[in-house]
Amino acid sequence: MEVNWLIIWDFIPQLLKGAQVTVHITVVGLLGGVILGAIAGLMRAYGNSVINAIAFVYIEVIRGTPIVVQVMFLYFALPVLASIRIDPMTTAVLAIVINAGAYIAEIVRGAVLSISKGLSEAGLAIGLPRWKVIRYIVGPLAFRRLIPPLGNQFIVSLKDTSLFIVIGVGELTRTGQEIMAANFRAVEIWTAVAVMYLIMTGVLSLMLRMIEKRMRIL
Amino acid sequence: MTDAIITFRSVSKHFGQLKVLDEVDLDIHKGEVVVLIGPSGSGKSTLLRCINGLEQITGGDLVVNGMSVLGGNKVLREIRQEAGMVFQQFNLFPQMTALQNVAFGPQQVRGMSARQARELARELLAKVGLADKADHEPAELSGGQQQRVAIARALAIKPKVMLFDEPTSALDPELKQEVLNVMRALAAEGMTMVVVTHEMCFAKQVGTRLIFMEHGKIAVDGRPGDVIDTPPNDRMKDFLQHV
Ligand SMILES: Nc1ncnc2c1ncn2[C@@H]1O[C@H](COP(=O)(O)OP(=O)(O)OP(=O)(O)O)[C@@H](O)[C@H]1O
Ligand SMILES: [Mg+2]
Numbered sequence: 001m002e003v004n005w006l007i008i009w010d011f012i013p014q015l016l017k018g019a020q021v022t023v024h025i026t027v028v029g030l031l032g033g034v035i036l037g038a039i040a041g042l043m044r045a046y047g048n049s050v051i052n053a054i055a056f057v058y059i060e061v062i063r064g065t066p067i068v069v070q071v072m073f074l075y076f077a078l079p080v081l082a083s084i085r086i087d088p089m090t091t092a093v094l095a096i097v098i099n100a101g102a103y104i105a106e107i108v109r110g111a112v113l114s115i116s117k118g119l120s121e122a123g124l125a126i127g128l129p130r131w132k133v134i135r136y137i138v139g140p141l142a143f144r145r146l147i148p149p150l151g152n153q154f155i156v157s158l159k160d161t162s163l164f165i166v167i168g169v170g171e172l173t174r175t176g177q178e179i180m181a182a183n184f185r186a187v188e189i190w191t192a193v194a195v196m197y198l199i200m201t202g203v204l205s206l207m208l209r210m211i212e213k214r215m216r217i218l
Numbered sequence: 219m220t221d222a223i224i225t226f227r228s229v230s231k232h233f234g235q236l237k238v239l240d241e242v243d244l245d246i247h248k249g250e251v252v253v254l255i256g257p258s259g260s261g262k263s264t265l266l267r268c269i270n271g272l273e274q275i276t277g278g279d280l281v282v283n284g285m286s287v288l289g290g291n292k293v294l295r296e297i298r299q300e301a302g303m304v305f306q307q308f309n310l311f312p313q314m315t316a317l318q319n320v321a322f323g324p325q326q327v328r329g330m331s332a333r334q335a336r337e338l339a340r341e342l343l344a345k346v347g348l349a350d351k352a353d354h355e356p357a358e359l360s361g362g363q364q365q366r367v368a369i370a371r372a373l374a375i376k377p378k379v380m381l382f383d384e385p386t387s388a389l390d391p392e393l394k395q396e397v398l399n400v401m402r403a404l405a406a407e408g409m410t411m412v413v414v415t416h417e418m419c420f421a422k423q424v425g426t427r428l429i430f431m432e433h434g435k436i437a438v439d440g441r442p443g444d445v446i447d448t449p450p451n452d453r454m455k456d457f458l459q460h461v
Contacts, residue, residue, distance in 0.1 A: 122309035126323035
């Protein structure tokens with residue numbers, strides 16, 4: 001079969017729909033992941049030994065297992081264990097939340113701990129409650145150091161959504177696979193899929209670079 | 219005495235097994251300028267940091283302006299409003315200007331309006347000789363200037379006591395004086411001060427009381443003029459020869 005690039009046009013709408021699902025899972029998943037990660041990271045940085053240990057176990061379990069196994073666990077093992085049945089889409093979002101959350105927790109913890117202890121003490125010493133020290137002093141400083149590694153994690157998570165092919169979520173990779181199965185246009189389709197991922201990660205990088213620039217001026 | 223503003227009642231402090239303060243008894247009265255000296259590791263910083271609860275005491279009781287440091291978080295925050303602290307490393311908030319550094323506390327802690335807080339901050343910056351640096355960020359200031367901003371920041375909370383932990387140790391010799399002069403002026407106004415320092419001239423001229431610490435205990439407690447000129451104990455004599 002000869003390579004015919006023009007054929008891609010016929011499948012653009014279908015691929016775009018897949019990309020839309022990818023974006024949806026990524027955005028919602030990362031939103032949850034950032035919240036979960038911030039909580040777990042702050043638990044690690046400020047919690048007493050019990051709170052710290054809870055966050056530590058969560059982070060280590062997630063970082064120590066492949067994301068595919070986590071997805072399988074959520075989708076196939078959870079119904080058996082707890083009779084909770086969740087649909088593929090929810091499973092996908094949840095997997096990103098839980099997986100990205102663990103990595104983001106370590107990023108948050110690292111950024112917080114990189115801010116000198118003396119600054120927190122100076123805040124406490126003028127009578128600020130701990131939460132205000134975090135909110136107004138450590139937080140803004142840590143946030144600047146957070147952006148680059150956070151951006152990295154966003155890109156990783158976006159690409160991780162391609163794994164949801166295993167539970168049949170119609171995201172971009174799965175869509176490509178389905179088209180391929182029908183017409184065997186491997187070169188054209190996988191090139192198109194790759195370019196679409198590149199565009200998405202490229203936009204993400206660009207956005208982060210812009211935020212970074214804004215932060216430096218602040 | 220009734221006018222003690224800080225009272226240590228056999229205060230101990232352990233870090234794990236290490237005993238850093240060993241049943242310290244101490245009364246500090248209004249208007250006193252207490253200079254704390256002693257070898258490295260003798261517990262000077264720890265003693266100071268127990269007063270405003272940056273370190274938690276592990277034995278005895280410590281009362282500041284009628285409030286015990288064991289009274290919980292809320293009481294501790296009130297104590298910190300009565301006992302300002304100045305650190306060796308200045309610790310100014312780097313994302314804020316000098317003015318914002320000083321205005322932040324009164325606004326957040328004392329509930330002042332932003333305008334009132336800024337006015338107070340300007341007043342205090344003028345007092346430490348930095349009226350013209352209000353809009354500079356800490357990174358744009360010399361060490362001596364940063365430390366003076368830090369003093370203004372601590373004063374902005376209107377504390378009754380000021381705690382200084384080696385405020386000039388991180389400064390070049392020619393910058394030490396500008397900070398010491400601010401502290402001198404503060405003492406002259408009658409501010410109660412506890413100062414860890416190696417500046418013996420300052421101790422003699424400004425201090426009303428000198429405490430020599432050793433192994434977590436107060437080994438010598440007397441008038442600076444007397445005990446510096448004739449140290450009552452050999453280790454203190456040794457120590458003074460090396461500063
Ligand atoms: N957070 C901590 N954890 C464990 N040990 C500590 C801690 N802070 C201080 N120490 C120990 O307590 C002892 C007293 O320390 P402290 O800082 O009070 O001494 P210092 O008299 O201020 O000394 P220096 O003149 O060097 O500042 C030292 O042995 C120190 O190592
Ligand atoms: Mg010290």
